[in-house]
Amino acid sequence: MTSFMKPISFASDNNSEVIPEVLEAIESVNTGQVAAYGNDSFTDEVRSSFKRAFGDSATTFLVFNGTAANILCLKALLKSYEGVICAESSHLNHDECGAPEHIIGTKLLTLPSPNGKLQAKDISTKMVRLGDPHCIQPRVVSITQPTEYGTIYSIQEMKDIKAECVKYGLKLHIDGSRLVNAATALGVSLKEITSDIGADAVSFGGTKNGLLLAEACVFFDKQIAKHVPFYQKQLLQLPGKSRFIAAQFQTFLKDETWRRYSQNSIERAREIHELVKSHPNVEITQNPDTNMVFAKIPRDLIHYLREKYFFYIWNEKTNEVRWVTSWSTTSKDVQDFAKALQRR
Amino acid sequence: MTSFMKPISFASDNNSEVIPEVLEAIESVNTGQVAAYGNDSFTDEVRSSFKRAFGDSATTFLVFNGTAANILCLKALLKSYEGVICAESSHLNHDECGAPEHIIGTKLLTLPSPNGKLQAKDISTKMVRLGDPHCIQPRVVSITQPTEYGTIYSIQEMKDIKAECVKYGLKLHIDGSRLVNAATALGVSLKEITSDIGADAVSFGGTKNGLLLAEACVFFDKQIAKHVPFYQKQLLQLPGKSRFIAAQFQTFLKDETWRRYSQNSIERAREIHELVKSHPNVEITQNPDTNMVFAKIPRDLIHYLREKYFFYIWNEKTNEVRWVTSWSTTSKDVQDFAKALQRR
């Protein structure tokens, strides 16, 4: 059952270490007694940092993991008869063990997403049977930025999706478990890809990007946000010792620390791409926009590489694999990996 | 809204710092990439440590907070038409924002609990209308050890409750967010107050006892435990970087580290009790079995003390207050506090 790690992994950024200055930040707040459940000055300060990063209208709640961040955001945006338009390939749809359906009781209305992205033009196809009580009523569009395939929505694509949301009275949620990678790749601020676009709620990820255990839900409408403290507790997401999550984000957001580490993730993925793309046995299947490279490679090459490196086979039938880099991946790791691949 | 802390707090052990060697343990596992979601050697090792501490039949799942531990334990024990017999004063009933009802969809069948404890003899009063489809069917007895009032069930009291469970075919759950304090106070091992009693599931707390953020669900029946990985994910409780929770428990369980720190919590509470119990303005209301002292004191004394110390008024009408100590409370803290009280 238990599978242990090879020394070097391209399996997931979830496998990475914690950024040392984040650990230091945790230690630095381990001073005396402070109020629990977010009523402490550290959590208060990080809420202000979120306002600086995401815009003044941001109200932030610290939670435990990425699935929970998505579920809490959506819970606050939905009535029980309202559904979520999302990409077929989304984490919401495939990787949360039915939490959207079971914990919120909502229905996902999925759109085709060959490159991980839902298309603005497809949203209207779900705007049917409006007002018909026999049918779930669409209420939220949820996009993953960057997507599960590492691809990114351009600012224009996000604006086009928001325009459809406005047209149909839909709310916009961003699953941003790796949002920093999108901001870095696009060269924009966090505000520019969230509140400036008109997002209503954002799941802002820390864990996959070098934090220890830290995710956040950011809301931009006070009328919605005022109910969230209750949902946060009821959905098992109110941290007792909140300061230790706050400290992680404080360091992450300060001077855009995240951008520096995210930059490394992206550069290492591009380095993999550069080194392997011309190899005759490698067929790149997705744009390496952020920290992932998807490729089809022969089955025996998969086996050979997996003896030394851990990574996932994305599609057993097509021999498509996924290579993920992280803040701690080194150029040497990448070059050794590419050499191993090229040797065959 | 935000309330900040006075330097010294007797409000909650949730306000305390993290034990330094626990922080060191976290740092010590921050080495290279390891598999996520509990498929790593650190998590594997801590599962073995739990077996040593709780008995060979223990299967352990690491979760984020105490409410979640309770909910995940009960979820695994219940069908949707089955209810939970618990003390009226329990955390389940009062402090989880309806999570048992909303997340599991169960009903709590509460018993009177003047000292925080439900009485074995009262369980039968809930064993009515068995087989009647109009009525929730009792299925689990959940006790808090130590209770929300800091009192403890003796080993005999636990056995008596278990005997009723056996008689009526009920499962036994222990909400042990401060279980270490009960084990320390009773001078027994964790196994002696869980599996030896016949508990079916235990919420084992770390956060209130000096860990950073770490709780565990311990099950003793493999047929029940086999479903838990799915419930854990669906109920938003599967940690990505599991090793950092595992490391905390590894240190906590090793050589019963918990007992040393728990001992301090208990001794400091008894010290408070000794110092204030004879004061004419102080009426002790509960046995100070573990790390809490409950007392009725005059309203103006409450105000005076709260200028220097943070603590909760438990009952606004009766002027009952709660003083909680923790692993880091010092004898000097207690003596200063007692002096402040006695000065009035």
Added chain:
Amino acid sequence: MTSFMKPISFASDNNSEVIPEVLEAIESVNTGQVAAYGNDSFTDEVRSSFKRAFGDSATTFLVFNGTAANILCLKALLKSYEGVICAESSHLNHDECGAPEHIIGTKLLTLPSPNGKLQAKDISTKMVRLGDPHCIQPRVVSITQPTEYGTIYSIQEMKDIKAECVKYGLKLHIDGSRLVNAATALGVSLKEITSDIGADAVSFGGTKNGLLLAEACVFFDKQIAKHVPFYQKQLLQLPGKSRFIAAQFQTFLKDETWRRYSQNSIERAREIHELVKSHPNVEITQNPDTNMVFAKIPRDLIHYLREKYFFYIWNEKTNEVRWVTSWSTTSKDVQDFAKALQRR
């Protein structure tokens, strides 16, 4: 498992026949094809009849049974972190197999109710920890009129409860599975004990009062009612052939047909009361305000009577029994029953 009926039953008005003119009404609408799901002229007409009976602000939804009527009413009034203040003895709390908790995910905040009624003055005891995210927030007061003990709230008592609701920002729900009995006993119209009092939602019962299978949810606020069609479908309560439920209520509401039949139920219960109250072995335990008589009688008398008549033992420990009359109970039934009782 299956228990069959003695010829004469005082067990429940649910055991009664259907009023013949109600059956005729069902037959009378069995003419040709009409739109399903309530989009037919019969359902439309009955909605108008409800407006005439309950007031112009009434919006009505036809549902299948009484538990469902309660659940649909409360679903529309509550967010998931909001609770319901109700009598400890309420049907909601005891007889719905946890549907409030499981289907809505709400928590019931029960008040003592020795005579089936919650007291206006007790409501404030539940208005604690407001704004505290750890705690369910009270949102609705639900009263049963008449109560599970057959007792009734006077108009003044209802107004006093409403005043507390206004004071605390609570909604008022009336579980009126036998509301017609209360209106008849009080000599008022349905409007006078619902919208005139300021009720926000009413479960209006038909089945126990002589209809075949017909219950209704009546709302008085269009902003709330506009969501109900979706909840009605999602909660499994949208009748396909709605006309056959509509026809039952049409007859029931026309010229207050209900009052005539309800009058009989009440008179027969009072007749029982008159005939047995002075019997040395009978201790009446509740005011026989409507169609129920509660009494403590010796165990052997219970056994003797149950050989000829079916009725429930309400409390096995105290030998309290419940005798329920219905629209079809005759004076002869009652007198024979009283004679049987007196013979012992």
Added chain:
Amino acid sequence: MTSFMKPISFASDNNSEVIPEVLEAIESVNTGQVAAYGNDSFTDEVRSSFKRAFGDSATTFLVFNGTAANILCLKALLKSYEGVICAESSHLNHDECGAPEHIIGTKLLTLPSPNGKLQAKDISTKMVRLGDPHCIQPRVVSITQPTEYGTIYSIQEMKDIKAECVKYGLKLHIDGSRLVNAATALGVSLKEITSDIGADAVSFGGTKNGLLLAEACVFFDKQIAKHVPFYQKQLLQLPGKSRFIAAQFQTFLKDETWRRYSQNSIERAREIHELVKSHPNVEITQNPDTNMVFAKIPRDLIHYLREKYFFYIWNEKTNEVRWVTSWSTTSKDVQDFAKALQRR
């Protein structure tokens, strides 16, 4: 909002009258008091009738509507982390306002179904990530017989699906809101297309086939069925005056009354098909296996026909319409309709 019916409708069999002998059966049981909630001899007898019709292993529960029958069947077969494989076009997926997701908390795993039928060979495509806690685990295959397009699974197709279920340890549910039409069209008994195939649960419909308001859940495994009484109550589906639903089914099942009326539905649909299939403006889009004809016709012809007849436009974009017949559709109705169509 309210739409009223044209005299003749081909919109839905839900619009039809009640079969006269069913109304007579309802009247015939309106005799004196009988126990409520299914504890009466009429309900007991109909349970035996179901055993005769569906096989000795059948345990039957009477419920209110078709959505509820599906939800109750699936509730009894699923844990919260288990999903349902069904046709993309199924009622479960499109027409229950998210009840499967909201009331059960399950996830639907949909398969393409151009003619309404899921293909046995496609089931394996959903048997992925088994044992992976991040992913809903498939547990039930639900088929609609006949389908939402009026097409039927042959006995062999059902057996092939069952074989896949056996292979993968899946349960088989049949949504049979019009099951009588499938049995009639295939010339088999109800047993032959349910228990003989190996179905685990069947939603057996009455309302669309001429009953007033009557659906049933039939289970074939006592270990599953024993929990259903509680789910039935909790899911708002326990009828108080059960005898009036029992009486409908008693008449329906007696001497296969259903077959006679179902025969008419099917013959009338085939008559429509025969009369219009060669019309140059009519393109038949589905096999008229039972009581539905699907066709693409010009938009102006749709408008012309809808002035006289009510029916649904199935697909606004392709001008596909659905014509449904019922037990009460006459040959004259059909011929008049065909003439009206041919006149254009």
